[in-house]
Amino acid sequence: MQGTISVRNLVKTFVSKDETVTALDNVTLTTPPNRILTLLGPSGCGKTTLLRCIAGLESPDSGEILIGDEVVWSKEKAISLPPERRGLGMVFQSYAIWPHMTVFGNVAYPLQMRKVPKPEVEKQVKKILSLVQLDGYENRPATNLSGGQQQRVALARALVAEPKVILFDEPLSNLDAKLRESTRKELREFLSELAISAIYVTHDQVEALTISDDIAVMRKGIVVERGTPQDIYLRSNNRFVVDFIGRANFLEATIKSYQSANRCTVTSPLGDIICNAPEGLETGTSVTIYTRPESFTVVPPESSPLDNEFEATVTNILFAGEAHEVEFTIGKATVLAKMEFDVPLNKGDKVRLYIDPEWCRVLRPQVLNPQEEV
Amino acid sequence: MLNQTNRHVPLNALLILIVGALTVGPVLMLVIGSFSEGIGAMGQFTLDKYISAYGNPTLPTTLSNTIIFTLGTALFSTILGALLAYLSVRTDIPLKGLFAFLPIVPMMIPHVLFSSAWITLLNPTNGMFNVMIRNLFGLASGPFNIYSLGGMIFLEGMLDLPVTYLVMAPAMVSFDTKLEEAARVSGASNYHTLRTVTLPVLRPALLATFTLAIIRSLASFAVPRMVGVPGRIYVLTTHIYRMISIGWSPDYGQAAAIGIIVLAVAIVLVYLYRHLISESSQYVTVTGKGFRPTEIKLGRAKYPLFILCLVFFALLVVIPVATLIYMSFLPYTMVPSARAFSMMGLSNWQAVTGNPIILRALKNSAFLAIVGSTIAIGLSLFIAYVIVKVKSKASSFLESLTFLSFSFPGMIIGVGFMWFLVKTPIYATIWGLLVAYVGTYLPYGVRPLRSAFMQIDEELEESARVFGASFLRSLKDIVVPLIAPGVISAWVLTACMFIRELSVSVVLSRPGTEVLTVEIMKLADDGRWGQVAALGLIMAGLSTALVLGANLLSRPLSQSKIKRVKTDTPVNTSALPVP
Numbered sequence: 001m002q003g004t005i006s007v008r009n010l011v012k013t014f015v016s017k018d019e020t021v022t023a024l025d026n027v028t029l030t031t032p033p034n035r036i037l038t039l040l041g042p043s044g045c046g047k048t049t050l051l052r053c054i055a056g057l058e059s060p061d062s063g064e065i066l067i068g069d070e071v072v073w074s075k076e077k078a079i080s081l082p083p084e085r086r087g088l089g090m091v092f093q094s095y096a097i098w099p100h101m102t103v104f105g106n107v108a109y110p111l112q113m114r115k116v117p118k119p120e121v122e123k124q125v126k127k128i129l130s131l132v133q134l135d136g137y138e139n140r141p142a143t144n145l146s147g148g149q150q151q152r153v154a155l156a157r158a159l160v161a162e163p164k165v166i167l168f169d170e171p172l173s174n175l176d177a178k179l180r181e182s183t184r185k186e187l188r189e190f191l192s193e194l195a196i197s198a199i200y201v202t203h204d205q206v207e208a209l210t211i212s213d214d215i216a217v218m219r220k221g222i223v224v225e226r227g228t229p230q231d232i233y234l235r236s237n238n239r240f241v242v243d244f245i246g247r248a249n250f251l252e253a254t255i256k257s258y259q260s261a262n263r264c265t266v267t268s269p270l271g272d273i274i275c276n277a278p279e280g281l282e283t284g285t286s287v288t289i290y291t292r293p294e295s296f297t298v299v300p301p302e303s304s305p306l307d308n309e310f311e312a313t314v315t316n317i318l319f320a321g322e323a324h325e326v327e328f329t330i331g332k333a334t335v336l337a338k339m340e341f342d343v344p345l346n347k348g349d350k351v352r353l354y355i356d357p358e359w360c361r362v363l364r365p366q367v368l369n370p371q372e373e374v
Numbered sequence: 375m376l377n378q379t380n381r382h383v384p385l386n387a388l389l390i391l392i393v394g395a396l397t398v399g400p401v402l403m404l405v406i407g408s409f410s411e412g413i414g415a416m417g418q419f420t421l422d423k424y425i426s427a428y429g430n431p432t433l434p435t436t437l438s439n440t441i442i443f444t445l446g447t448a449l450f451s452t453i454l455g456a457l458l459a460y461l462s463v464r465t466d467i468p469l470k471g472l473f474a475f476l477p478i479v480p481m482m483i484p485h486v487l488f489s490s491a492w493i494t495l496l497n498p499t500n501g502m503f504n505v506m507i508r509n510l511f512g513l514a515s516g517p518f519n520i521y522s523l524g525g526m527i528f529l530e531g532m533l534d535l536p537v538t539y540l541v542m543a544p545a546m547v548s549f550d551t552k553l554e555e556a557a558r559v560s561g562a563s564n565y566h567t568l569r570t571v572t573l574p575v576l577r578p579a580l581l582a583t584f585t586l587a588i589i590r591s592l593a594s595f596a597v598p599r600m601v602g603v604p605g606r607i608y609v610l611t612t613h614i615y616r617m618i619s620i621g622w623s624p625d626y627g628q629a630a631a632i633g634i635i636v637l638a639v640a641i642v643l644v645y646l647y648r649h650l651i652s653e654s655s656q657y658v659t660v661t662g663k664g665f666r667p668t669e670i671k672l673g674r675a676k677y678p679l680f681i682l683c684l685v686f687f688a689l690l691v692v693i694p695v696a697t698l699i700y701m702s703f704l705p706y707t708m709v710p711s712a713r714a715f716s717m718m719g720l721s722n723w724q725a726v727t728g729n730p731i732i733l734r735a736l737k738n739s740a741f742l743a744i745v746g747s748t749i750a751i752g753l754s755l756f757i758a759y760v761i762v763k764v765k766s767k768a769s770s771f772l773e774s775l776t777f778l779s780f781s782f783p784g785m786i787i788g789v790g791f792m793w794f795l796v797k798t799p800i801y802a803t804i805w806g807l808l809v810a811y812v813g814t815y816l817p818y819g820v821r822p823l824r825s826a827f828m829q830i831d832e833e834l835e836e837s838a839r840v841f842g843a844s845f846l847r848s849l850k851d852i853v854v855p856l857i858a859p860g861v862i863s864a865w866v867l868t869a870c871m872f873i874r875e876l877s878v879s880v881v882l883s884r885p886g887t888e889v890l891t892v893e894i895m896k897l898a899d900d901g902r903w904g905q906v907a908a909l910g911l912i913m914a915g916l917s918t919a920l921v922l923g924a925n926l927l928s929r930p931l932s933q934s935k936i937k938r939v940k941t942d943t944p945v946n947t948s949a950l951p952v953p
Contacts, residue, residue: 055555055559056558056559057555057558057559082558082563082564083555083558083559084558084559084560084561084562084563084566085561086559087561088559089559089560090555090556090559092552092555092556093552094550094552096550096552096553096555096556098553098556098557098571098574098575099553099575100574100575100577101574109557109560109562109570110560110561113560113561113562113566114561157556157560161560161561167559
């Protein structure tokens with residue numbers, strides 16, 4: 001299909017003097033058309049290698065890569081298209097703005113390589129530069145730009161030839177925190193407006209959650225989970241993903257009973273607790289449940305007790321900038337919760353805590369084959 | 375911080391005085407000398423020397439020779455340096471580690487010896503290669519003549535390789551390969567990428583390399599003297615040499631008059647070089663966190679290129695060294711044959727070691743190497759410390775003063791020292807040579823020490839102060855142990871450079887202050903190639919002994935396993951005196 005990239009059974013190992021690193025371990029993945037797919041994972045998980053294999057900057061050991069319906073790399077079919085014939089756009093981490101050219105020279109380059117006639121080149125470059133709000137910068141030497149401007153030149157260069165898919169390799173990691181936040185938002189709006197197909201590599205969870213339509217979390221060369229940002233944050237089935245993507249309280253528990261297909265009661269150190277759960281786990285199964293720090297609320301003492309409410313003692317309070325991080329002891333367990341400043345709490349206070357079942361989830365006991373999830 | 379800076383003011387002033395005397399002094403005397411009637415009549419103003427020097431009918435030919443020689447050499451060595459740097463840094467050529475080391479080998483080869491070896495191989499009458507080829511194809515003469523501009527460019531180009539390689543290799547290392555990848559993804563082929571991205575981005579570095587190679591070949595003396603003079607091809611340095619050495623009255627005034635202009639050109643070129651290097655560093659866009667740079671697969675070209683490189687290194691190292699060893703055992707030049715081998719003997723070695731003048735030269739060279747480099751490095755240590763640790767206007771003035779003499783051709787600065795020393799008691803003594811050596815080669819001592827100091831994080835020293843050490847105590851406990859390995863390697867570098875020094879010595883060496891290289895040159899003039907080879911090998915042995923001795927000395931230091939270096943590039947450029 002137009003604008004999709006399919007990767008099948010891709011394997012890539014790096015052999016150095018003392019060790020062999022499997023950067024991609026039989027990865028199979030199809031990107032959605034006109035959407036932003038993020039490859040998220042810690043450094044060394046293989047996300048950048050996968051992106052570079054797709055771009056043609058790295059050669060896999062085996063497997064197959066398709067752009068649209070065209071096979072661009074295949075071990076079996078002995079096909080290996082060089083990067084320049086894959087029709088992609090790419091934004092590099094360092095931007096890779098050519099220092100010896102002007103802004104115009106940089107942005108026009110992909111068009112010149114495609115032998116677009118000169119007047120047309122000028123028209124298109126002008127159009128794309130105004131799209132990224134760099135009108136009038138055509139003749140500026142590329143070395144004479146701020147970080148944010150370089151980033152936009154890189155984006156313009158990647159977009160100008162209307163590539164089938166545009167690849168982003170940690171494009172915001174060189175910007176300072178404030179600029180990164182605003183650029184993230186801009187980029188998100190910009191890409192959704194253009195309805196362009198993009199693969200976005202990052203190790204920043206917040207960036208992944210805000211910018212993507214779809215996230216593939218990678219670890220040690222394997223895609224461990226795939227889903228929408230909401231799926232990944234709230235409904236993950238993988239302990240690694242839950243841990244990597246934010247902070248979580250993990251508790252050991254056993255299944256007591258199902259209330260509906262996706263909701264059950266478990267027995268945990270907190271007491272009985274109602275959670276979201278994958279379907280069809282048997283009563284008595286040992287499981288791990290997780291809650292996010294944001295999922296706790298303090299209940300007014302006069303209200304009548306409900307399900308999922310627990311007597312808790314404040315054991316520690318930490319000021320964390322935008323909120324308080326509060327450590328509660330419930331029975332024998334300790335949980336970390338995030339509390340607004342307007343919740344009056346002191347060390348030693350005894351309060352009632354409510355955990356929204358929607359924000360509390362049973363992890364599937366073991367993910368047998370993570371590839372099948374995808 | 376203020377009181378610390380104040381403390382250094384007298385030291386800084388003293389250093390400026392010493393360095394100024396050593397670098398500006400000879401230049402000033404050169405200027406005065408060029409306007410004087412002669413060594414004996416200094417100070418009486420005259421333009422005679424300029425008139426006769428620039429009226430010399432051989433000058434135009436000399437100039438055109440110089441231009442062809444310097445540009446040809448610079449082009450040849452820049453191409454060589456860039457190619458080898460590219461192959462060893464960016465590609466998957468076999469034996470990469472070796473390729474990163476071999477281009478630096480010519481720094482250890484005395485240029486006089488390298489030239490001698492090739493003369494015995496390629497001279498038009500009985501050069502061994504020529505004879506072999508003639509025998510093989512039944513030719514009457516030729517085919518090669520080393521005594522030509524082509525021969526000079528061939529030799530000097532190879533000898534300048536360390537300079538060009540050491541400038542190009544860091545440029546290749548810091549080259550952001552993402553720039554090329556961006557071009558590939560944008561639709562450019564490998565060839566287009568090379569043409570539109572790689573070469574343009576490297577352009578300032580290539581031009582800087584080319585400029586530096588021009589500076590070096592302009593200052594070069596050994597090759598023009600050994601190869602050019604027999605072929606009656608004079609360049610500016612040998613032109614000046616002819617004025618002061620040939621005939622019954624050496625004319626130092628005319629030599630100074632020509633030398634001034636060469637100096638001026640050299641200084642302009644150094645400023646051009648510095649400008650280009652700073653432009654080139656503006657192009658460096660490497661980010662801290664990089665993906666492993668992709669090695670360029672040479673594919674089918676891999677082994678042909680590899681073999682080409684091997685052939686080149688044979689020309690550079692194996693063939694000359696083998697020739698010298700072979701020649702040192704032969705009574706006269708002979709193509710290898712059963713007869714040649716039967717005639718081998720130790721007569722050259724005996725002649726050399728039985729010659730009292732040569733023994734004195736050996737003693738003098740060893741003295742200059744050991745005492746001279748100790749003094750040079752001692753002085754460089756103070757200079758480097760002030761340059762790095764005291765950041766003031768005076769210290770940056772000291773820095774420019776120090777690196778000024780880098781551009782000076784030794785031959786010409788030797789003439790300057792001649793004028794400078796003639797009225798002093800050390801004139802025509804070994805100490806006179808020593809002062810001239812230290813002054814001329816100061817940048818080579820200061821540069822590696824400056825990088826050694828720069829690699830010591832300020833905080834290491836500061837923390838010692840915080841924990842109670844006095845300023846001197848922190849120097850002794852922290853700074854000295856950390857830079858000791860750097861000091862030793864700088865000492866070795868300088869000592870070896872003093873052993874193979876020719877261009878200053880040839881002006882200042884007198885009966886009684888003979889040095890090895892000048893004696894080798896004289897033996898070569900007499901055609902005693904066997905003795906040249908034997909003495910050359912003794913000289914190489916002396917250098918090796920120094921390197922080994924220093925290594926033994928520094929072993930306990932390196933065993934302390936100090937992790938002090940935060941190297942930004944795998945190529946050590948500190949051997950180059952210019953930043």
